Amino acid sequence: MSGLLLIWSTSVVLAAVALLWMIGLIVARTWRERGEVRRRDDLHLIQQVFLDVMNGSGDAVGRLQHVKHRARLMAESLLEVIALVRGAERERLISALAAFGVDEIFCRRLSRGSVAGRIASAEALSIFPGDRTREALRRAVAGARTGELRVSLMRSLIEIDAPPALREVLADLGGRKASESLLYLPLIARLVADDTMTALKAFGDPQVAGEARVVLAEALGASGDYRALRPLCIAARAPDIELRIASIRALGALGHPAAEPTILTGLQDRIWIVRSASCEAAGRIGLISAMPRLEEQLDDPQWWVRFRAGEALAALGTAGHQRLRAVAISGGDLSRRTASMVLAERELAAAA
Known part of the structure; x- marks a missing residue:
């Protein structure tokens, strides 16, 4: 009899667990659907405000008060719009958003929330150059941990003409995984193009980590600066296999017959x-x-x-x-x- 009671009790417990599980799934789905509806509504509001501002309705920006907490959504929407408009409309939108304090919202978002939201805010801040933006981005770089976020922050610093030092970026690259180091290549390529001599000095420094020298080699090849020819030829005979490969590819990119x-x-x-x-x-x-x-x-x-x-x-x-x-x-x-x-x-x- 006790065995039957145990089976019956177990069945009741399992049924109750299954019921609670189903209720949880239903609640989660309902919550997610409501969140998607709210997101669509907020996105429509943000886009409409941007359009109204660009059309000359300066007071329309006040309607963003209701969505100030949606920093990521505003940042992503702003980046899409800015990529499409030029001239007076672009300047009108940026001026109105700066007066409303949108850049402050993005600055605060750099230190909290999801990584994706921080990246969007960092990229959007490149539209608002200034001392406040520069300081906020530098503080965020010091506290950021993921490579993707750090690269986005440093890229925005370059966009506002406050680039990080190449040595700083190379030191940051040291110890990163191979998948993360690839994120740094476009960033380092821009720094190398702006100051090839500093890059050449770093490339010849044995204290620079091997991973960083590999990325530097590719960036030097992409720079088109023939001053990199001799250092790359020397590195193409290095014991480090990855450095040899990167240097030879860089020589191919330079395209000089002296190689x-x-x-x-x-x-x-x-x-x-x-x-x-x-x-x-x-x-x-x-x-x-x-x-x-x-x-x-x-x-x-x-x-x-x-x-x-x-x-x-x-x-x-x-x-x-x-x-x-x-x-x-x-x-x-x-x-x-x-x-x-x-x-x-x-x-x-x-x-x-």
Whole structure:
């Protein structure tokens, strides 16, 4: 009898738990739907106020009093509108919002709430340059933890002509995960473009972390400044594999033929990724002298090296096309298949 009572009691408890669970789901869904309705209403109000202000209704901005707590929503809406308008309408909107104190709302939002909201507020603050904005962004950088937020804050500082020091950004980059370090590349590229000499000094400093030097190499290549040529050629022979790869890719981006000896050496590197990057760089620079070695790479054990070598030969114009056609006819098994594939992709097979 006690066994049956236990089963019955357990069933009642399970049924009660299931009922409470369902009620919880219903309440959560209802709450979420109401939140979405409120968000749509607030978004419509914000957008309408922005339109009215741009059309000359200066007092319309007072209606934002009801949505001052929706800093993220206002920031995202403002960024969308600012990206679309120019001239007097843009200035009218910015002036009205600044007078209303929207920038103060965004400044306060930098230190609380979700990361996404903080990022939106940081980006929106770039529209309101000034001492208050600069100080708020710098304080937020000091307290931010996630890489995405820190990059957004520093990007806004650049937008308001108060950029962080390159050394500071490089130190911040040190120790970051690879996925986070990629976030810093556009930021560092802008700083490098503005002050290449400082970047070159940092690139040659052995105290700078390896991850930072890798990102610096890519940024120097994108800068188009030929003063980076020699340091990159030296770094392309460094023991650090990632630095070798980044430097060779940067040399390809620079496109200067003086990088020829370094690229030819890279084509024989023991690391296949370095060989692949060297093939790509040879094609981008247009190194005709690299054709014999590129043809040899069509037999490389690694598929990516073979493919990049074929792409490089195809990029070298008529002479490269002739090499590919010759290999497609009389090369070894691997090289013949690679050459044929590249010719077909470039629609050159018909002329073979």
